[in-house]
Amino acid sequence: MSQFSILLHYEWRHFRAARGLVLLTSLLLVVGLYGIYYGTTEVARQRRHLAELPALTRHSEAELRRKFAGPADAGEIGYYHYTFARHQPSPWASLALGQRDVNPYYLKLRLLGLQGQLYASENVNPTKVLSGNFDLAFVLVYLFPLLIIALCFNMLSHERELGILPLLLAQPLRPGVLVAAKLTFRGGLVLGLALGLSAVGLAWAGVPLDGRVALWLALVGLYCLFWLGVALVVAAWQRSSAVNAVALLGAWLLLLVLVPSLLQVCVAAAHPVPQGLALTMQQREAIHGGWDRPKTATMTRFFARYPQYRDTATIRERFAWRWYYAFQYLGDQSVAPLAAAYTQGQQQRHALVAHLGWLSPALSAQTSLNALAGTDLPAHLAFQRSATRYHDALRAFYYPFLFKKIPFTHADYARLPTHAFASPADLGTAARGLWQLLGGVGAVYLLGWALLRGRAVAPR
Amino acid sequence: MLTSIAQKEFISTLRDRRFVGLSLLVLGLLLAATLVGRRGYAALQQERAAAQHTVNEQFAHQPGRHPHRVAHYGSFAFRPKSGLSFLDVGIDSFTGAAVYLEAHQQNSVNFSPAQQAGSLIRFGELTVAFVLQALVPLLIIFLCFSAFTEERETGTLRLLLSQGATMRQIAWGKIRGYSQAVALVVGPALGLAAALLFAAGSPARGLDLGLRLGLFGLGYAAYFFVVIVGAVVVSARQQHARSALVLLLGCWMLGCVILPKITANLGAHFYPATTKAQLDAEVHAETQRGIDGHNPHDAHVAAITAALLRKYHVASEKELPVSVNGIVMAEGEAYSSRVYQAHFAALNRTYARQNALADWAGWLNPYQAIRPLSMGLVGSDFAHYVHFQQAAEAYRYQLVQRLNGLQTRMGYGDKERRLGAATWQNIAPFAYQAPPVGWALPALLGPALALLAWVIGLSWLGLKLVERTPL
Numbered sequence: 001m002s003q004f005s006i007l008l009h010y011e012w013r014h015f016r017a018a019r020g021l022v023l024l025t026s027l028l029l030v031v032g033l034y035g036i037y038y039g040t041t042e043v044a045r046q047r048r049h050l051a052e053l054p055a056l057t058r059h060s061e062a063e064l065r066r067k068f069a070g071p072a073d074a075g076e077i078g079y080y081h082y083t084f085a086r087h088q089p090s091p092w093a094s095l096a097l098g099q100r101d102v103n104p105y106y107l108k109l110r111l112l113g114l115q116g117q118l119y120a121s122e123n124v125n126p127t128k129v130l131s132g133n134f135d136l137a138f139v140l141v142y143l144f145p146l147l148i149i150a151l152c153f154n155m156l157s158h159e160r161e162l163g164i165l166p167l168l169l170a171q172p173l174r175p176g177v178l179v180a181a182k183l184t185f186r187g188g189l190v191l192g193l194a195l196g197l198s199a200v201g202l203a204w205a206g207v208p209l210d211g212r213v214a215l216w217l218a219l220v221g222l223y224c225l226f227w228l229g230v231a232l233v234v235a236a237w238q239r240s241s242a243v244n245a246v247a248l249l250g251a252w253l254l255l256l257v258l259v260p261s262l263l264q265v266c267v268a269a270a271h272p273v274p275q276g277l278a279l280t281m282q283q284r285e286a287i288h289g290g291w292d293r294p295k296t297a298t299m300t301r302f303f304a305r306y307p308q309y310r311d312t313a314t315i316r317e318r319f320a321w322r323w324y325y326a327f328q329y330l331g332d333q334s335v336a337p338l339a340a341a342y343t344q345g346q347q348q349r350h351a352l353v354a355h356l357g358w359l360s361p362a363l364s365a366q367t368s369l370n371a372l373a374g375t376d377l378p379a380h381l382a383f384q385r386s387a388t389r390y391h392d393a394l395r396a397f398y399y400p401f402l403f404k405k406i407p408f409t410h411a412d413y414a415r416l417p418t419h420a421f422a423s424p425a426d427l428g429t430a431a432r433g434l435w436q437l438l439g440g441v442g443a444v445y446l447l448g449w450a451l452l453r454g455r456a457v458a459p460r
Numbered sequence: 461m462l463t464s465i466a467q468k469e470f471i472s473t474l475r476d477r478r479f480v481g482l483s484l485l486v487l488g489l490l491l492a493a494t495l496v497g498r499r500g501y502a503a504l505q506q507e508r509a510a511a512q513h514t515v516n517e518q519f520a521h522q523p524g525r526h527p528h529r530v531a532h533y534g535s536f537a538f539r540p541k542s543g544l545s546f547l548d549v550g551i552d553s554f555t556g557a558a559v560y561l562e563a564h565q566q567n568s569v570n571f572s573p574a575q576q577a578g579s580l581i582r583f584g585e586l587t588v589a590f591v592l593q594a595l596v597p598l599l600i601i602f603l604c605f606s607a608f609t610e611e612r613e614t615g616t617l618r619l620l621l622s623q624g625a626t627m628r629q630i631a632w633g634k635i636r637g638y639s640q641a642v643a644l645v646v647g648p649a650l651g652l653a654a655a656l657l658f659a660a661g662s663p664a665r666g667l668d669l670g671l672r673l674g675l676f677g678l679g680y681a682a683y684f685f686v687v688i689v690g691a692v693v694v695s696a697r698q699q700h701a702r703s704a705l706v707l708l709l710g711c712w713m714l715g716c717v718i719l720p721k722i723t724a725n726l727g728a729h730f731y732p733a734t735t736k737a738q739l740d741a742e743v744h745a746e747t748q749r750g751i752d753g754h755n756p757h758d759a760h761v762a763a764i765t766a767a768l769l770r771k772y773h774v775a776s777e778k779e780l781p782v783s784v785n786g787i788v789m790a791e792g793e794a795y796s797s798r799v800y801q802a803h804f805a806a807l808n809r810t811y812a813r814q815n816a817l818a819d820w821a822g823w824l825n826p827y828q829a830i831r832p833l834s835m836g837l838v839g840s841d842f843a844h845y846v847h848f849q850q851a852a853e854a855y856r857y858q859l860v861q862r863l864n865g866l867q868t869r870m871g872y873g874d875k876e877r878r879l880g881a882a883t884w885q886n887i888a889p890f891a892y893q894a895p896p897v898g899w900a901l902p903a904l905l906g907p908a909l910a911l912l913a914w915v916i917g918l919s920w921l922g923l924k925l926v927e928r929t930p931l
Contacts, residue, residue: 020706031718038725049735056741063748084737099582102554102574108737116560121568121575123736125811126551127842129574131724131818132582138721146713154702161702241702246478246602249709253598258489260583261590265496267580276571277511277558281536284560285518288533292523350578363583370579377578 003173007181015189021151025193028147032139032197036204039094039135043205046089046105053084053106061413074401074408075321078111083394083416085109085387090374090423092212094205095198096137096366098375101129107387111398113328114391115283115335118384119276136201137369140220141362142256144194145227149248151186152231154241155179156457161241166459175457179235187228194224212372215430219372222437223365229444236451238458259360263353271349279338286334290327295320302326305333309403322402329395343381350377354429361440368433374423386421393417461625465633466640469607473641479603483645486591486599490649493588497546498656508538508557516889524878527863527870528789534562535859537852537890539569542839543669547653547676548589550840553581559849561856561890563793563863566800568736569849588649589834592680593827594716597687600642601708604691607634608929609701631692631926638688646684650677671897676837679911683830686914693922696929715827723821723828727814733807743799750795751788761788778872785875786868793860801853808846815842822910829910836904839894843903847895855890862887 015021064072064080085107093100104122132138156179159165169175198220202213234247290298295315303310315323354371357364370376397417401408473479515536522530537559545552556569574581584590608630611617620630650673657669691708698704734742751760765777765784772780822829835841866883867874 024710034722038729041729045732049737053737056737059741060744098579099574102572104736106737108740119570119575120736121556121570121572123568123733123739123807124554125728125733125814125842126554126572126845127811127815127818128724128728129554130551131721134721134725142717150706150710242606242705245702245705245709249598253595257584257594258586260580261586264577264580264583264585265500268500268577276576277507277536277538280558280560280570281511281515281518284533288529291529292525346576346578353578353580363580366579366583375579 003177004181004184007178008185011182011185015185024147024150025189028139028143029193029197031143032136032193033200035134035136035139036095036197036201038133039097039201040204042097042101042133042135043089043091043094046100050086050088050106053086057081057083065410065413068408071407071409073321074398074406074412075324077408078321078325078394078398078402080110081416082108082110083419085383085390085419086421087380087383088420088422090425091205091207092216092373092425093375093423095135095201095207095216096369096373096375097133097135098137098370098373099377099380100375101133103377103380109387109391109394111325111328111394113283113287113331114388115279115332115339116287117391118339118387119280136197137366137373139197140194140223141366141369144190144224145252145256145362147193148186148190148224148227148231149245149252151190152183152228152235153245153248155182155186155231155235156238157235157241157244160459165457169457169459176452179232179452179457182235183228183232186231187225190224190228191221194220212425212427215427215434216369216372219365219368219430219434219437222434222441223361226361226437226441226444229441229448232448233444233451236448236455238455255360256362260363263356263359263363267349267352267356271345271352276342279335279342282338283331283335287328287331290324290331293327295323298323298327298330301330305329306399309399312403313405325395325398325402343384346377347381354432357433358436358439361437364433364436364440368430368437371426371429371433374425376426376429378426378429379423382424383421387419390417390419461623462629462633462636465620465625465630466636469634469637470640473603473637479641482599482602483641486595487645487648489586489595490588490591490646491652493586493591494546494649494653494656497549497587501541501546504557505541508540511536511558512538512540512890519887519889520885522881522884524881525884526875526878527786527866527883528563530884531563531789531860531863534560534856535890536560537848537855537892539845539848540892540894542844542894543657543665544672544676544838545840546656547587548834548838548840549585549587550589550835550838551842551845552840553577553585555845559852561852561859563789563860564796566797566804566853566856569852588653589831589838591649592646593683593830593834596642596646596684597712597716597827599645600638600684600687601691601705601712603641604634604638604688605695605705605708606701607638607692608696609698609704612699613701627696627927627929628923631696631923634692635685635688638692639685642684642688646680668896672837672839675897676834679830679833679837679908682911682915683826686826686911686918689918689922693918693926696926715825719821719825720818720828720831723818724815727817730817731810731813733810733814739803739807743796743803746799747792747796750799751792758788760791764788764791780872782868783870783872783874786864786866786870789867790861790864793857793864797853797857804849804853811842819906822907823913826911826914829907829914831907833904833907833911836900836907837897839900843900844894847899848892851892852890859887 060080060082064077068076087105089100089105101124104120107117107120109117156165159168168178195217198217202216207213230251231248234244237247239247299315312322353363354367357367367376371378394417397415400406519535522533525533539557541552553573556572558571559569560567608617611620621627654673657673658666694708695704698707752758761784764787768780768782768784768787769775774780777784818828819832822832832841836843866879870877870879
């Protein structure tokens with residue numbers, strides 16, 4: 001048996017004897033399984049709710065059929081009929097729920113102005129979302145570093161403090177081999193656990209077997225390697241166990257708590273998002289002003305955008321639905337620059353955070369996992385764009401009825417456009433995160449290696 | 461003896477370079493969090509106040525309109541930040557800032573800061589409360605984990621005991637010494653917070669804010685005391701400094717990271733809440749059974765008209781001094797509001813049930829006792845949020861009903877006429893008054909008692925354990 005495998009063997013026996021560590025490792029295994037269970041049930045719940053929505057639309061249609069027994073004015077139907085833009089989660093969402101609990105995963109749409117409907121929020125328990133989600137990504141990003149710290153904080157110092165290290169080093173054994181064996185054993189344990197849990201999670205969530213699986217595993221593996229590297233640096237620094245524990249926990253606090261929260265302050269200062277409040281206020285002014293403006297002025301502005309309806313009858317009556325929907329649409333148009341600025345501001349913030357991921361591997365790991373699962377802000381913005389297109393399709397469907405005065409019959413309900421949207425994976429962000437992690441891993445191992453080379457392992 | 465032990469601990473702590481470094485870091489973070497929080501608070505507050513002002517101006521300066529048009533035009537209610545929320549943002553980042561107030565329906569409170577941020581916000585925010593709740597306990601752990609183990613390892617514990625000191629006395633002395641050291645770190649930040657508060661605050665709210673800040677300080681004092689006693693007890697019971705540190709850090713992770721999240725998730729799992737779509741559909745189905753103000757063929761309308769004709773002894777609607785439409789609108793609004801209120805109350809009850817598990821966990825985990833206490837005192841918890849929601853709804857209801865009243869007095873044929881622009885200036889705008897501390901206290905009794913139980917229980921049981929520790 002080679003020296004290395006003997007060392008590995010004894011590390012294993014040592015680990016088995018340390019009841020606390022075995023307990024901690026099994027606890028993490030259980031907690032990881034709970035995270036997978038929680039994530040999958042949460043996404044299943046969202047899927048169930050999404051599946052219930054068409055029934056609500058059908059129910060309202062049945063009501064409208066009763067209310068308007070014969071052919072009806074499409075304006076009435078457009079006012080009362082509602083339908084849903086649905087944001088279907090990808091199977092990956094079960095593993096990293098991201099912002100899916102904060103951002104609404106469906107939008108109720110009517111033919112009215114879109115901007116008044118696009119930012120509606122879903123019922124959420126704020127106290128619960130404040131505590132956050134206990135999904136697999138949380139276990140991997142938050143808790144695995146803690147396991148690594150618990151396993152590694154006394155990697156060399158323990159033996160030194162017990163006085164075993166001089167005995168060990170008196171053997172024909174290079175200190176580098178000793179450190180490598182210790183790190184390999186711990187790395188094998190942690191990586192086995194992290195990748196094993198990921199495999200269970202991937203299978204449980206039923207993700208399709210494509211390149212994303214490899215990307216996920218690579219991200220998780222690199223992230224664990226990074227923390228093992230930090231432990232190596234601290235071990236090579238050769239202080240007492242207590243100092244090591246403090247240093248490692250300090251690194252955890254720094255990278256998982258302080259850097260993200262300070263970054264948040266900086267990002268908010270660098271890109272102040274034009275608030276949505278101004279947007280809704282202006283949209284209301286524009287739409288309600290529509291009632292007071294002369295009808296011909298409204299219709300001229302509308303026809304400039306929809307010349308195909310220019311030849312329709314002039315509105316002389318006090319109220320006409322086509323005039324009503326024209327000023328609803330013009331209200332949306334009048335706030336279009338504000339809406340674009342609002343979305344762009346959010347996008348810029350997100351991009352800046354993704355760029356600054358190298359400041360904290362935890363941040364880049366979390367951002368990448370969310371990006372992979374399509375649960376972060378870009379996915380939500382994509383959903384909003386898709387909902388906007390759906391609203392456009394609804395308008396395009398109703399306008400001929402309204403302007404050409406075609407009666408809306410019962411058969412027309414079935415012809416209403418429907419909507420489908422599935423979370424896209426943001427592979428660019430995930431790949432960038434991978435490079436950032438790779439850089440971090442390279443940096444810590446280089447530093448650890450340099451420290452070990454620069455200063456011999458002191459037996460005492 | 462007790463005093464001299466306390467003094468020794470205090471002085472040796474101050475001489476410990478590691479502690480000084482860490483405390484400076486924590487103090488720096490606290491001060492930074494106070495200033496950043498204050499700035500963010502001022503920015504949000506100003507933004508919302510400006511928005512509220514704009515909306516009120518817009519409402520007052522409407523042209524001549526029919527009152528029901530005005531009811532649909534509606535208004536907005538912006539939630540002002542509570543004066544102390546720069547110390548603890550609580551759930552404010554996850555609750556909306558603005559609610560649109562209009563006739564016939566109650567809208568959701570939209571535009572929460574969390575929706576505008578990416579997942580970065582889920583790492584937590586740097587607030588004074590976060591530093592106090594999570595980081596100061598870590599500082600305490602690093603300060604106290606070797607309280608007894610070091611004395612034992614260097615053999616000074618025997619010397620102390622041979623001087624006639626009891627284990628209990630030594631423990632109390634250490635607790636006092638460490639408490640003084642912690643107060644030295646936390647005190648300046650709270651002082652700064654108080655100074656910022658009273659430099660800018662209006663004197664009218666001064667007493668209320670002062671009381672809230674005082675209780676806030678008191679709550680955290682109790683929390684830190686619990687952590688210090690716990691750490692000293694663990695240090696006494698463990699043979700080695702290393703195992704004491706690992707055990708304490710494990711407790712910190714369990715208490716500050718894992719348990720809060722798990723209890724919140726389990727609560728939501730056991731008591732699923734209805735979705736907005738479902739709630740809207742249920743409300744709609746129920747209001748259908750009531751009166752629809754916009755439907756002239758509604759059966760209820762005929763009954764109301766008949767009753768009015770009898771009341772005013774006239775033969776036709778034209779002769780009535782009031783507008784049937786206005787009365788029907790008012791009836792419909794009263795009915796639909798009741799339905800909405802019942803559903804929102806049910807939803808809030810579900811949330812309360814979801815949160816109950818986390819609240820009860822305060823008896824097991826001091827972190828989960830101080831967190832609701834802190835949020836509640838500062839005015840950034842769920843109860844204060846609901847208070848705002850209800851105030852906004854009460855305003856909405858009285859606004860719409862007042863407009864319906866105006867419509868009623870317009871008499872027959874109101875739809876063809878408008879009311880003058882001056883009418884809208886007489887309607888009072890939405891002004892939100894945050895509830896006083898006395899309103900918030902009863903709900904905070906649970907976490908306060910849990911914290912108190914920790915203080916008493918740990919002082920009694922923990923010190924008993926210390927006393928019985930074999931040398």
